[in-house]
Amino acid sequence: xxxxxxxxxxxxxxxxxxxxxxxxxxSSSSSGGYNWSNATSAASGGGMSALVKAAKAEGTLNVIAxxxxxxxxxxxxxxxxxxxxxxxxxxxxxxxSAQEVTYIQQKKGTSVSADVLDVGGSVATAxxxxxxxxxxxxxxxxxxxxxxxxxxxVGDYGGYMSVGYDSAKFGTITSLSQLLGxxxxxxxxxxxxxxxxxxxxxxxxxxxxxxxxxxxxxxxGVNFFHKLKVAGNFNTTQATPDTIKAGTTPVVFNWDYLNTxxxxxxxxxxxxxxxxxxxxxxGFYYQAINKDAPHPAAARLWEEFLFSQAxxxxxxxxxxxxxxxxxxxxxxxxxSINQTAAAALPPVTGTPIFLTQAQATVAATYLAANWxxxxx
Amino acid sequence: MAAATAxxxxxxxxxxxxxxPLAWVGTVPFLAYAGIFLLLPTGIVVWNxxxxxxxxxxxxxxxxxxxxxxxxxxxxxxxLCVISSVAGAVLGAILAYAVASGNPEGLIRRLYLxxxxxxxxxxxxxxxxxxxxxxxxxxxxxKAGWYSNFPWGIGLIYAYFQIPLMVLVFLxxxxxxxxxxxxAAENLGGSTWHYWRYIAGPLLxxxxxxxxxxxxxxxxxxxxxxxxxxxxxxYVVPQSISGSLISEVGLANAHEGDALALGLIVxxxxxxxxYFFLQRRAARWQS
Amino acid sequence: xxxxxPPLADLAADLTGRPAAARRPGGLRAxxxxxxxxxxxxxxxIFGLFFLLPLxxxxxxxxxxxxxxxxxxxxxxxxxxxxxxxxxxxxIEITLELAVISSGxxxxxxxxxxxxxxxxxxxxxRVMEFICLLPLTIPAIVLVVGLAPxxxxxxxxxVSALMLFWAYVVLALPYAYRALAAGLAAVDAKTLxxxxxxxxxxxxxxxxxxxxxxxxxxxxNSLLLTVALVLGEFTVxxxxxxxxxxxxxxxxxxxxxxAGVLFSASAATLLFAFILLxxxxxxxxxxxRGQR
Numbered sequence: 033x034x035x036x037x038x039x040x041x042x043x044x045x046x047x048x049x050x051x052x053x054x055x056x057x058x059s060s061s062s063s064g065g066y067n068w069s070n071a072t073s074a075a076s077g078g079g080m081s082a083l084v085k086a087a088k089a090e091g092t093l094n095v096i097a098x099x100x101x102x103x104x105x106x107x108x109x110x111x112x113x114x115x116x117x118x119x120x121x122x123x124x125x126x127x128x129s130a131q132e133v134t135y136i137q138q139k140k141g142t143s144v145s146a147d148v149l150d151v152g153g154s155v156a157t158a159x160x161x162x163x164x165x166x167x168x169x170x171x172x173x174x175x176x177x178x179x180x181x182x183x184x185x186v187g188d189y190g191g192y193m194s195v196g197y198d199s200a201k202f203g204t205i206t207s208l209s210q211l212l213g214x215x216x217x218x219x220x221x222x223x224x225x226x227x228x229x230x231x232x233x234x235x236x237x238x239x240x241x242x243x244x245x246x247x248x249x250x251x252x253g254v255n256f257f258h259k260l261k262v263a264g265n266f267n268t269t270q271a272t273p274d275t276i277k278a279g280t281t282p283v284v285f286n287w288d289y290l291n292t293x294x295x296x297x298x299x300x301x302x303x304x305x306x307x308x309x310x311x312x313x314x315g316f317y318y319q320a321i322n323k324d325a326p327h328p329a330a331a332r333l334w335e336e337f338l339f340s341q342a343x344x345x346x347x348x349x350x351x352x353x354x355x356x357x358x359x360x361x362x363x364x365x366x367x368s369i370n371q372t373a374a375a376a377l378p379p380v381t382g383t384p385i386f387l388t389q390a391q392a393t394v395a396a397t398y399l400a401a402n403w404x405x406x407x408x
Numbered sequence: 409m410a411a412a413t414a415x416x417x418x419x420x421x422x423x424x425x426x427x428x429p430l431a432w433v434g435t436v437p438f439l440a441y442a443g444i445f446l447l448l449p450t451g452i453v454v455w456n457x458x459x460x461x462x463x464x465x466x467x468x469x470x471x472x473x474x475x476x477x478x479x480x481x482x483x484x485x486x487x488l489c490v491i492s493s494v495a496g497a498v499l500g501a502i503l504a505y506a507v508a509s510g511n512p513e514g515l516i517r518r519l520y521l522x523x524x525x526x527x528x529x530x531x532x533x534x535x536x537x538x539x540x541x542x543x544x545x546x547x548x549x550x551k552a553g554w555y556s557n558f559p560w561g562i563g564l565i566y567a568y569f570q571i572p573l574m575v576l577v578f579l580x581x582x583x584x585x586x587x588x589x590x591x592a593a594e595n596l597g598g599s600t601w602h603y604w605r606y607i608a609g610p611l612l613x614x615x616x617x618x619x620x621x622x623x624x625x626x627x628x629x630x631x632x633x634x635x636x637x638x639x640x641x642x643y644v645v646p647q648s649i650s651g652s653l654i655s656e657v658g659l660a661n662a663h664e665g666d667a668l669a670l671g672l673i674v675x676x677x678x679x680x681x682x683y684f685f686l687q688r689r690a691a692r693w694q695s
Numbered sequence: 696x697x698x699x700x701p702p703l704a705d706l707a708a709d710l711t712g713r714p715a716a717a718r719r720p721g722g723l724r725a726x727x728x729x730x731x732x733x734x735x736x737x738x739x740x741i742f743g744l745f746f747l748l749p750l751x752x753x754x755x756x757x758x759x760x761x762x763x764x765x766x767x768x769x770x771x772x773x774x775x776x777x778x779x780x781x782x783x784x785x786x787i788e789i790t791l792e793l794a795v796i797s798s799g800x801x802x803x804x805x806x807x808x809x810x811x812x813x814x815x816x817x818x819x820x821r822v823m824e825f826i827c828l829l830p831l832t833i834p835a836i837v838l839v840v841g842l843a844p845x846x847x848x849x850x851x852x853x854v855s856a857l858m859l860f861w862a863y864v865v866l867a868l869p870y871a872y873r874a875l876a877a878g879l880a881a882v883d884a885k886t887l888x889x890x891x892x893x894x895x896x897x898x899x900x901x902x903x904x905x906x907x908x909x910x911x912x913x914x915x916n917s918l919l920l921t922v923a924l925v926l927g928e929f930t931v932x933x934x935x936x937x938x939x940x941x942x943x944x945x946x947x948x949x950x951x952x953x954a955g956v957l958f959s960a961s962a963a964t965l966l967f968a969f970i971l972l973x974x975x976x977x978x979x980x981x982x983x984r985g986q987r
Contacts, residue, residue, distance in 0.1 A: 099950060122780040124936070126949035134653065135936045138843060144854045225639050228651050268556060268640035272949055280544065404477050404641050434811040435819055438804055442826050445865045449841025450833055456840075499742075506738035509731060516739060522972035525920055526965055527746060528870075529927035533945050534961035538749035541756045541958070548752035568749070571742070576870070580877055600727060622831065629834030632929045632941075636948075646836050653840070653934075662840075669837040676832045684825070 068329040072183060073167045074336060077329075080169070083336065084116065086329035093120045093330040096135055096146035097127035101273070103189055103289045104353025108346055112337050118330055128229060129155035136162060136322050147331035149320045152230035154392050156185040156318040163320040166332055168339040173362035177386075178316060188338060188346075189289075189355035190316030192307045192380060193238035196291030198282040200302040208242045208256065208308060211283065217264050221271040221281035223290065227399045234315050235285035236403075237387065237395055241311035247385055250395040251402075258406040266407060273297040287315065288378045289354035305378055312382035316358065341368040348373065454673065457666040469667035478648060482671065485644040488559040488634075489627040492566035496627075497620035499567065500574020501612075507575065508582040521579075524572035531569050532632030539565050539637075558643050562634055569633075570623050577622055581615035618686040625679050628672060645672050750962065757958035770955030774963060777947075777956050786943035787960075789856050793939065794925040797863040798918045801871050804864065806914065809875055810902050813884045827872035830865050835930040838862070846935055856937040866931065867924045871917035878913020882906060915975045923968045940964065 068086055071077040077086070087093075093112075100106030100122075113120045123144075127135065129151035139145035151159070165183035178187030197205050202215065211220055226232040233250075240253030260266040269275055271284040276296050284291060288307060293300035319338060325331045338346030339359065347357035351373040363369040387395070460466035472478070507520045542548050543555050555561045585608055593603040631646035642648045645668055652665035757770040777783035812819045830838070842862055849858050884906055891905045907914070929941035940960070947957045 101950065124938075124942075124946065125780070126946055130653075138847060138936050139850060139854070140847070142850045142854045144850075222640070225641075225651070227642075228639075268638040270639055274948065280540075400477065401475075404480060408480075408641055431811075431815040432819065435808055435816065435823070438808040438823070441804055442865070442868075444845065445842070445861055446826065446829060446833075446838070446868075449838050449845065450829075452841035452844060453837055503738060503742050506735045506742075510735060518973060518976045520739075522969050522976060523746065525916075525972050526923050526968045529923045529968075530965060531927065532929045532941060533948050534753070534941075534957065535749075537948065537957060538753045538961070541752035542749045548755060549748065568746070577873070580873075594724075622828075625832035629832065629836070631834065631836045632933075636945075646834055649834075649836050649840075665840065669834070669840060672834055672837060676834075680828065680832055683828075 068332060069164065069323075069325065071328070071332060072165050073171075074169060074332065080336070083329060083333050087118060087327075087333035088116060090327040090330045091118060092327055093118050093334055094123060094144065094147045094326065095120060095150075095334070096123040096148075097125060097129070097132045097150060098122055099125040101295045102353075103191075103350050103355040107352075108338070108349045111344060111349065112334065115337075116333065118333075128224075130228075133159045133162065136324070140324050143326045145322060145324060145326055147322055147325040147327050148334055149322065150188065150317050151185075151320065152317060153315070153387075153389060154230070154396070156180075156320060157389055159320075160184045162323055164323045164325070164328075166321050166335060168335050170339045170341055170359060170362075173341070173359040174339070175358065175361065178358050185318040185320040186339075187316040187358045188319045189350040189357050190314055191287040191289045191355050192378070192384065193234050193311075193313040193315070194286065194288040194291050194305045194307045194378060196284045196286060196296060196303060196305040198276075198298070198302055199304045201282055204304070205283075205306060208239060208311075211265060212259055212263050213265075214263070216283060218267050219281065220260055220265050220283040221267045221269060221275070221285070223271050223284065223286045225270075227396070227403055230315070231287055231290070232285075233392070233395060233399065234287075234313055234387070236399065238285065238308070238311045238313040241313055241385065242308045244310075247387055247391050248394065250398050254399065254402050254406045261407045268407070287355075289356075292354045295354070307378055307380055307382075309382040312380055312384045314356075314384045314386050316386070341366070343368070343370065351377075354378075450673065453666050453669045456663055457670040459663060459666075469661075469663045470670070472664055473667055473671055477642065478645075478668065478671075481642050481645045481648045481668075482675075484558065485628060485646075485672075486675070488563060488566065488644060489624045491559050491563040492570050492627045493620050493623035495563065495567050496570025496574050496623045497578075497616065500571040500619075500623075501578055501616060503571060504575045504578045504582055508579055520575065524575040526572075528569055528572040528576055531630065533636040535565060535568060535633050536636035539568075556638060558641075562637055562643075565633060565637065566627055566630065569630075570627065573626060574619055574623055577619045578615060581612055581619075585611065614686045614689040618683050621679050621683040621686070625676050625683075628676060628679075750965065753958045754962050757955045757962060759955060770959035771963075773956050774959060781938055781943065783943055783947075783956065783960065786938050786940050789938065790926060790940040793857055793860055793863060794922040796857060797860045797867060797925050798921040800860060801864045801867055801921050802914060802918065805868070805871060805875060805917075806907065806910075807902055809872075809879055810884065810906050813879055814888050814901075824872070824876070827868040829869075830867075831869040835866070836934065838865075839931050839934040842931070843935065856932070856939060859932055859935070859937055859939065862931050862935075863921075863925050863928065866928065867921040870920040870924060874917040874920060875910070875913050878910040878916070879906075881913075882909040915978065919968075919972045919975055922971065926964050926968050 066077050066082070066086070068077055068083070071083075074080050074083045077083055095109070098105040098109065100109075102125075109120045109122060112118065121144075123135070123146060124131070129149075132146065132149045132151055133155060136146050136149070149163075160180070163184040165180075167183045168186070171179070171183075171186075174186060180186065195205065195208070195211075199205075205211070222232040222235045223229065224232040226236045236253035236257060237247070237250050238253070239256040240250050241247070243252040243256050245252035257266060267281055269280055271281040271286065273296050275281040276284065276298065284296075288305060289295070291305045293303040296303055319335060321328075321331045321335065338350075341347055341359060341363050347359050347363060348368075348370045350357045351360070351370050354377065356377065357363070360369065360374075364374070457469055458465055458467065460468060503520070507517050510517055539555070543550060589607050590603060593607055598606075629646065631650065634644055635647060635650065639647070642651055649665045649668045649672075652661050652668065758766050758768065773783070774787075775784050808823070812823060839862075846858070846862075849861070887905050887909070888901045891901045896905065927941065928939065929945065932939040933942045933945065944957050944960055947960075
């Protein structure tokens, strides 16, 4: 009678022992040293050299939701790792911003939690209770509209919503209304589900602006995609480089830095993109540090690296990835910007519009209620 | 030791003996395990469905289920599940019969059973991509316009794991058909049709319907495959649940996700009650 | 599974002394048998094609080179070298380890319990059957929402992805239970246990040395169904933030590097599980023959 119980216990115990992988202990600062979790700037911990030393002692950095081909993150990660000798763990690259937040909530207090986050605006403002305030050395070069006053999150790079397409198949496209034509059967795709994904929501909003609407309402955009669907041109598959390569989605609404030929894996002579003059919708992503980061010094060093204006610093690396870094204006003035990369950015002719938090929420609510109907 | 001998099913020895009747203690490890890792999570989900974002009790999550997109998702879920479970059950039963009526030690039986064991688990990204590779735009066979059609396109993909599951679940029932019954039917002058209509059919019906219900419940919970197939529209409830968990445009509401899950659980409970009722009837013949 | 039961024809042959072959197989006339065979082979061909074609297209895609029309085995050689993140090989390792651990825990948990129930608390078997069927019907995505707080606690002690085994045992219950129940039903457990106990055996001996050896094929079956499940599991691992083979493949499918690896890894996984199941169905026969 006791046997199955005993057997069961023994088995579970053995299995747990067998399964014991790296044990977790939230890594605290080295004994006696400064606790970098409380640092609100490099200076408060003793300056950059102290930060570098502490980060190297930690030896690891956990980042999340950073695909290698997204705004040149692959190179950024590699360069950071090589420069400081810190191992970078890239967790779940294809995660959405909301998944990043869920992840750090789930893994709170463990050594595998993410140290830093790169999230969209809505998620950033909604999750400030999870972030640690920190101001990078170049804080003053970042426009006021792109940072939280207490340093909880800060805009890192952005781009404009664009339409990428295979010019060999379609010729040159200059306006969205062309996409309603018959040669685009089943060809037009978004990057994700607008009721869930930031990039997709902005894609629909861009269409809304192009159709003559304003940033306050996304209804025209939903209408446009409805027309696309009725014409049989809208493809509900999520556009990825694979689907583009397979020819499933030769027309893609996406951020311009995700729509460059090299990122998409196509030849620059055939893959083109355009940003409508009357619908120049911009969007930024935001950096934040996890309050419970297992490697607080490495996290802060990463931020310093990303916002450094050096020729091989994060800002210029993002620029090389086709994204517009937050400090672009300041760097153009002081000359630290990579001129070639800046010139290679897709031309922006119209007046840029950026959605405010309130507008984004209104748009999301409208989408939740009307998107499924519109495209089914 | 004498207390253990010659007892009828489930009855305890008349003499109390040296051991108190605590035989059920042997089930404790299993119950504890299932309790923690199966019943408790389900309980947590149901509990959370009634909690509001600010921590108090509320029915708002439940009433939020009555909106258009959610109703569409439930309708879509049931539609897809009915189609894939009926198709899976019928086709799976045919395949199971073909397998069962052959050599029990034969290679074909082994191949199909091993294949069913593997393919019943095959799903998600790889299954969606495998079909994309076969009948998608650059497909091996041909480009099928209906591939992205809901529910028929995705229903076909679901059949890919529903049929093997049916084979796994239904084969024992067919194996249970005793040869003597067939021979008896022959001896009494009946034809194949008579055998199926009056003997095998009625015998297999409870098991068949039970298995079909199982397939239905299985399709209801499938998520990864349809999410990889397309993620623009939330056709089915699991996609809505996922949406409320991972939305990054400010629409994430974990508690609504719990309410949706509760809705799914209710549908499943109804289905499983039917299943158990049918299983009892089937068991009568198989014991 | 029913393949455990000795074919009734053989049994009848044993009893009556007539060789099995002389009896009409399945009680059918020759013409009926022919019709049946026609039906069978048609069914096998059609179903075989349906199941094989997507797999073949997967393999074909995995062999495609970078330029259309060229061939390359890069996707297959990269199975061990794909850098990730994380490296494909490490997620393959983790998944295989998970498979072994999950099936081990499953057997230790379920087999003694089932035998115990069969012998001592038979009324409980209904309850157990119900519990074992639940995971098939409760969507993984629901389960994982409820499992998250539990795993929060687990992660305070161990962050390894191997901790997924706690959930995987539950997910595999429906499949494993059916296989084990069929096996146990074929063994006359009551008689065997009473005989053993009247000879003085204690319960552990009865279970381990009398009943379990008669259930070998069922145990092997359930073991392999568990392995197949673990190899294909995605949702729970993904939503709990762990890395296993399927989540790794998902990341690969979303990245722009060699997508052929997605197909080669899937094909390899399926092939591996299939061959394993096949081999062990033969091993079961040998074990059973040895006992007659």
